[in-house]
Amino acid sequence: MVCFRLSLMPGSGLVSLCLVLGAVSAYALELNLMNSEKATCLYAKWQMNFTIRYETTNNKYKTVTISGLGNATYNGSTCGDDQNGPKIEVQFGSGFSWTVNFTKEVSTYSIENISFSYDTHDNTTFPDAKEKGVFTVHYPVAFRIPLDDIFRCNAILTLQENMVVQHYWDVHVQAYVQNGTVSTKEFLCDKDKTTTMVPIVPTSLPSPTTTPTPKEKPEIGSYSVNNSNGTCLLATMGLQLNMTHDKVASVVNINPNTTDFTGSCHSQTALLRLNSSNIKYLDFVFAVKNENRFYLKEVNVSMYLDNGSVFSTANNNLSYWDAPLGSSYMCNKEQTVSVSGAFQINTFGLRVQPFSVIEGKYSTAQECSLDDDTILIPIIVGAGLSGLIIVIVIAYLIGRRKSYAGYQTL
Known part of the structure; x- marks a missing residue:
């Protein structure tokens, strides 16, 4: 017996179904598989979307994001x-399918591999695809989880294979449910762990590092992300990456x-991903806080260095580029985003709006403190007055000393 429940986004209530999903697109998928004894044997709840880059008939490339899973079947x-x-x-849309396989060992189970297939014969999604056919990407995971635990990952997980980028978040899965009861003991993904790294103070002088040759300011580029409603994320910035490996x-x-550049937009999170010949991916993940502001929450990077090695790092506990929802964030002057001790990003001419974009244009900007020159005026005036007062006091004291020197005691 296969039953599952679809949860609407927070505040929208629940819809319980068996065997057929309702035709609503903004769902978190929730699957409850039962064995012949009507006991739960597999439980999963998650959200996902897919970004596909394909070649068009005029030899150019387009990117499409698949996020409407309301018509899914199991x-x-x-x-x-x-x-x-x-x-x-899971089957959804016109020719899309997604499969995840699990394996079991003595005391652990594994998310073994994930497959995703899409059909470019779908003229609605791929109207100008150069190659028509069914394409499948396979991603080996081999991620081990204790047998009695449920795997949880609220952060965005990104998989990339060929020209398909897969995003998963709010993931809860237990493939081998014991005695029909889903475990309450969670096994967290690395991104959900909040372990604080304590800095180590060296007792001896560190080994010298090679100082990089200073570079000119980077060229400012414009990036955007589209969904079914049009442009949903805008970013303009010059980026300079500083790393130590x-x-x-x-x-x-x-x-x-x-x-x-690719990405995705959701009600609470938004992603901008950059990649090039030497950058496997550079992810900027934005989030909503307190239901009325947005900020840069996470940066993930993996890139190829000149010596052939790969540099990778991530931080999902950032707090940069904070601004009210419905506005953009702007910082024209150079600003540094410190991702880790070995990786920082310098931005130039920055302006971002990851939510509430209207007609593909930026809304009113909230400027960073570095751009706010108004605070310099009272500082300059105050410093000038202080200097003037000091000069007057010194002149007064010198004058009094000279006047006293003109009289002799009788």
């Missing part, structure tokens, strides 16, 4: 048996003319 999902492990299969420091200016 045909082929199974709890598994002695020969085959559990499997979740194996005690060697380097600086890379991003060239917007040779940089591709």
